[in-house]
Amino acid sequence: MSKFRYRIIPQGAADGIVPLNLVYIDKKDIDAAGISAFDACKAVGKALGDDCAAVNVMDMDAITVTSDGIVADGAVVALAAVDHAMMNKVFGFMNVSEITYSDKVIKDEPHMKQWLEDCYKGRKLFRGPNTQDRGERSSHNENMSMTGRIVNNNTGSETMNVVDMTEILIPFFGQYEIMTGGEVLIGIAGPVVSVGIGMVVSERHGRIFGSDNLGSYRAGMTAHNSGVFAKTVKQDYPVIASKKSVLAEYTLRALDIGLVPGKDIGSSPAVLSLAKAYGKPIAFDNITERAWIELESVGITRQWLKEAVKPMSRSEIIAHADEIIPGVENGKVYKVSDLVEFKEAEA
């Protein structure tokens, strides 16, 4: 038996906003102890006793891709749901296999041109599970692990207690900040984020969608396809995001290499607002009418986006990210060190 450390943001953290335990295991910590991700997740479940948690195993040397199609540092490489020291034998744990580099990935998924950039080149990519990882989940809508009360969904970025119906979103940049001991913006997701998370890109083995075939939702489309109701989907649920300046930095990298919102990367309010501020093109005609209905329902109108504005510089945008990027209601910045407890488990 070997010991390893894990991070936990306990239920009730952030002035009571966090509704359930969130556990993050750094792959480096379990590799050093010779423990598999599966055994580590089970061990965390045992360590928590009667409590329940969503558990993500993170490889911070790898890269992943957000639902907007923006590459991020770090990746979820396994996810689990644990409750009362149990992890469901079939559905409780899911591995996320590496997506190996090929020219076909870049050709078929234009947003993946980011992988050719110096800061990402040569790094391992993990997004969502392949068919083998999904196992018996072929009928499932999205990529999730389930045990008892907990469903850990969308490759570890949406987690819920399906008995008391509480839920929290942890978009990937929020997880990056948790793992690097930075700062997080915690608030209520609200209507803008609700619309934004539906504006996905087409990928194989994406965090949310995509099997061995390219996902049927491409940039410019809405996966929610719910008209004016899309803004309600997460409007009352908490979210742990990064500060908007962090989101801006990573999104600007994609805009810098000529990726176009609505054509190559997702047409979320955040990405569109940044493109407008930066003076970068938007594929207006490639964004579907169904997507526009959702965008316009939260004030992201074609007219507003086409307004002539003096483009801001990169540093100006990052400095003013809070004003430029809409979304998250009543957000408050927390130091991760004030939220995360480091604990030990044995496997």
Next chain:
Amino acid sequence: MKLMHTKLPDFYKKIKAAAKKLRPDTDFEVRGLESFKTAKLASLRVGRVEDEIFEITQDPGVKKVEVIAVPYNPESMFTIVVKGIQEDGSCKKAILENMYVSAPTEENELFGVKEIDDRRTGNRQ
């Protein structure tokens, strides 16, 4: 062929009888299959469940037997059929839609259980 299959109403009768076989005053509850008005179950498996119920009652401390059917796959995809019914009871139009129903796994029924004897068939982690 008749013996290979057990009708759902007979399943309910059999498992209740198994629960009360050793001590007739044993309380009994079955739940989880309420939405099935009719179904066929494999008799060999029904027989195993009957034996396992009888086995559970061997503990003299057992006052009640609960039998709970939990979907193996905790997220089930349903087809929702919306039908408009005419005055004469006929249906001219139906609209079909997908629905995913995510429900707690079987672990939800096992909180605090000291010994879990998993005799399910099939390959598992």
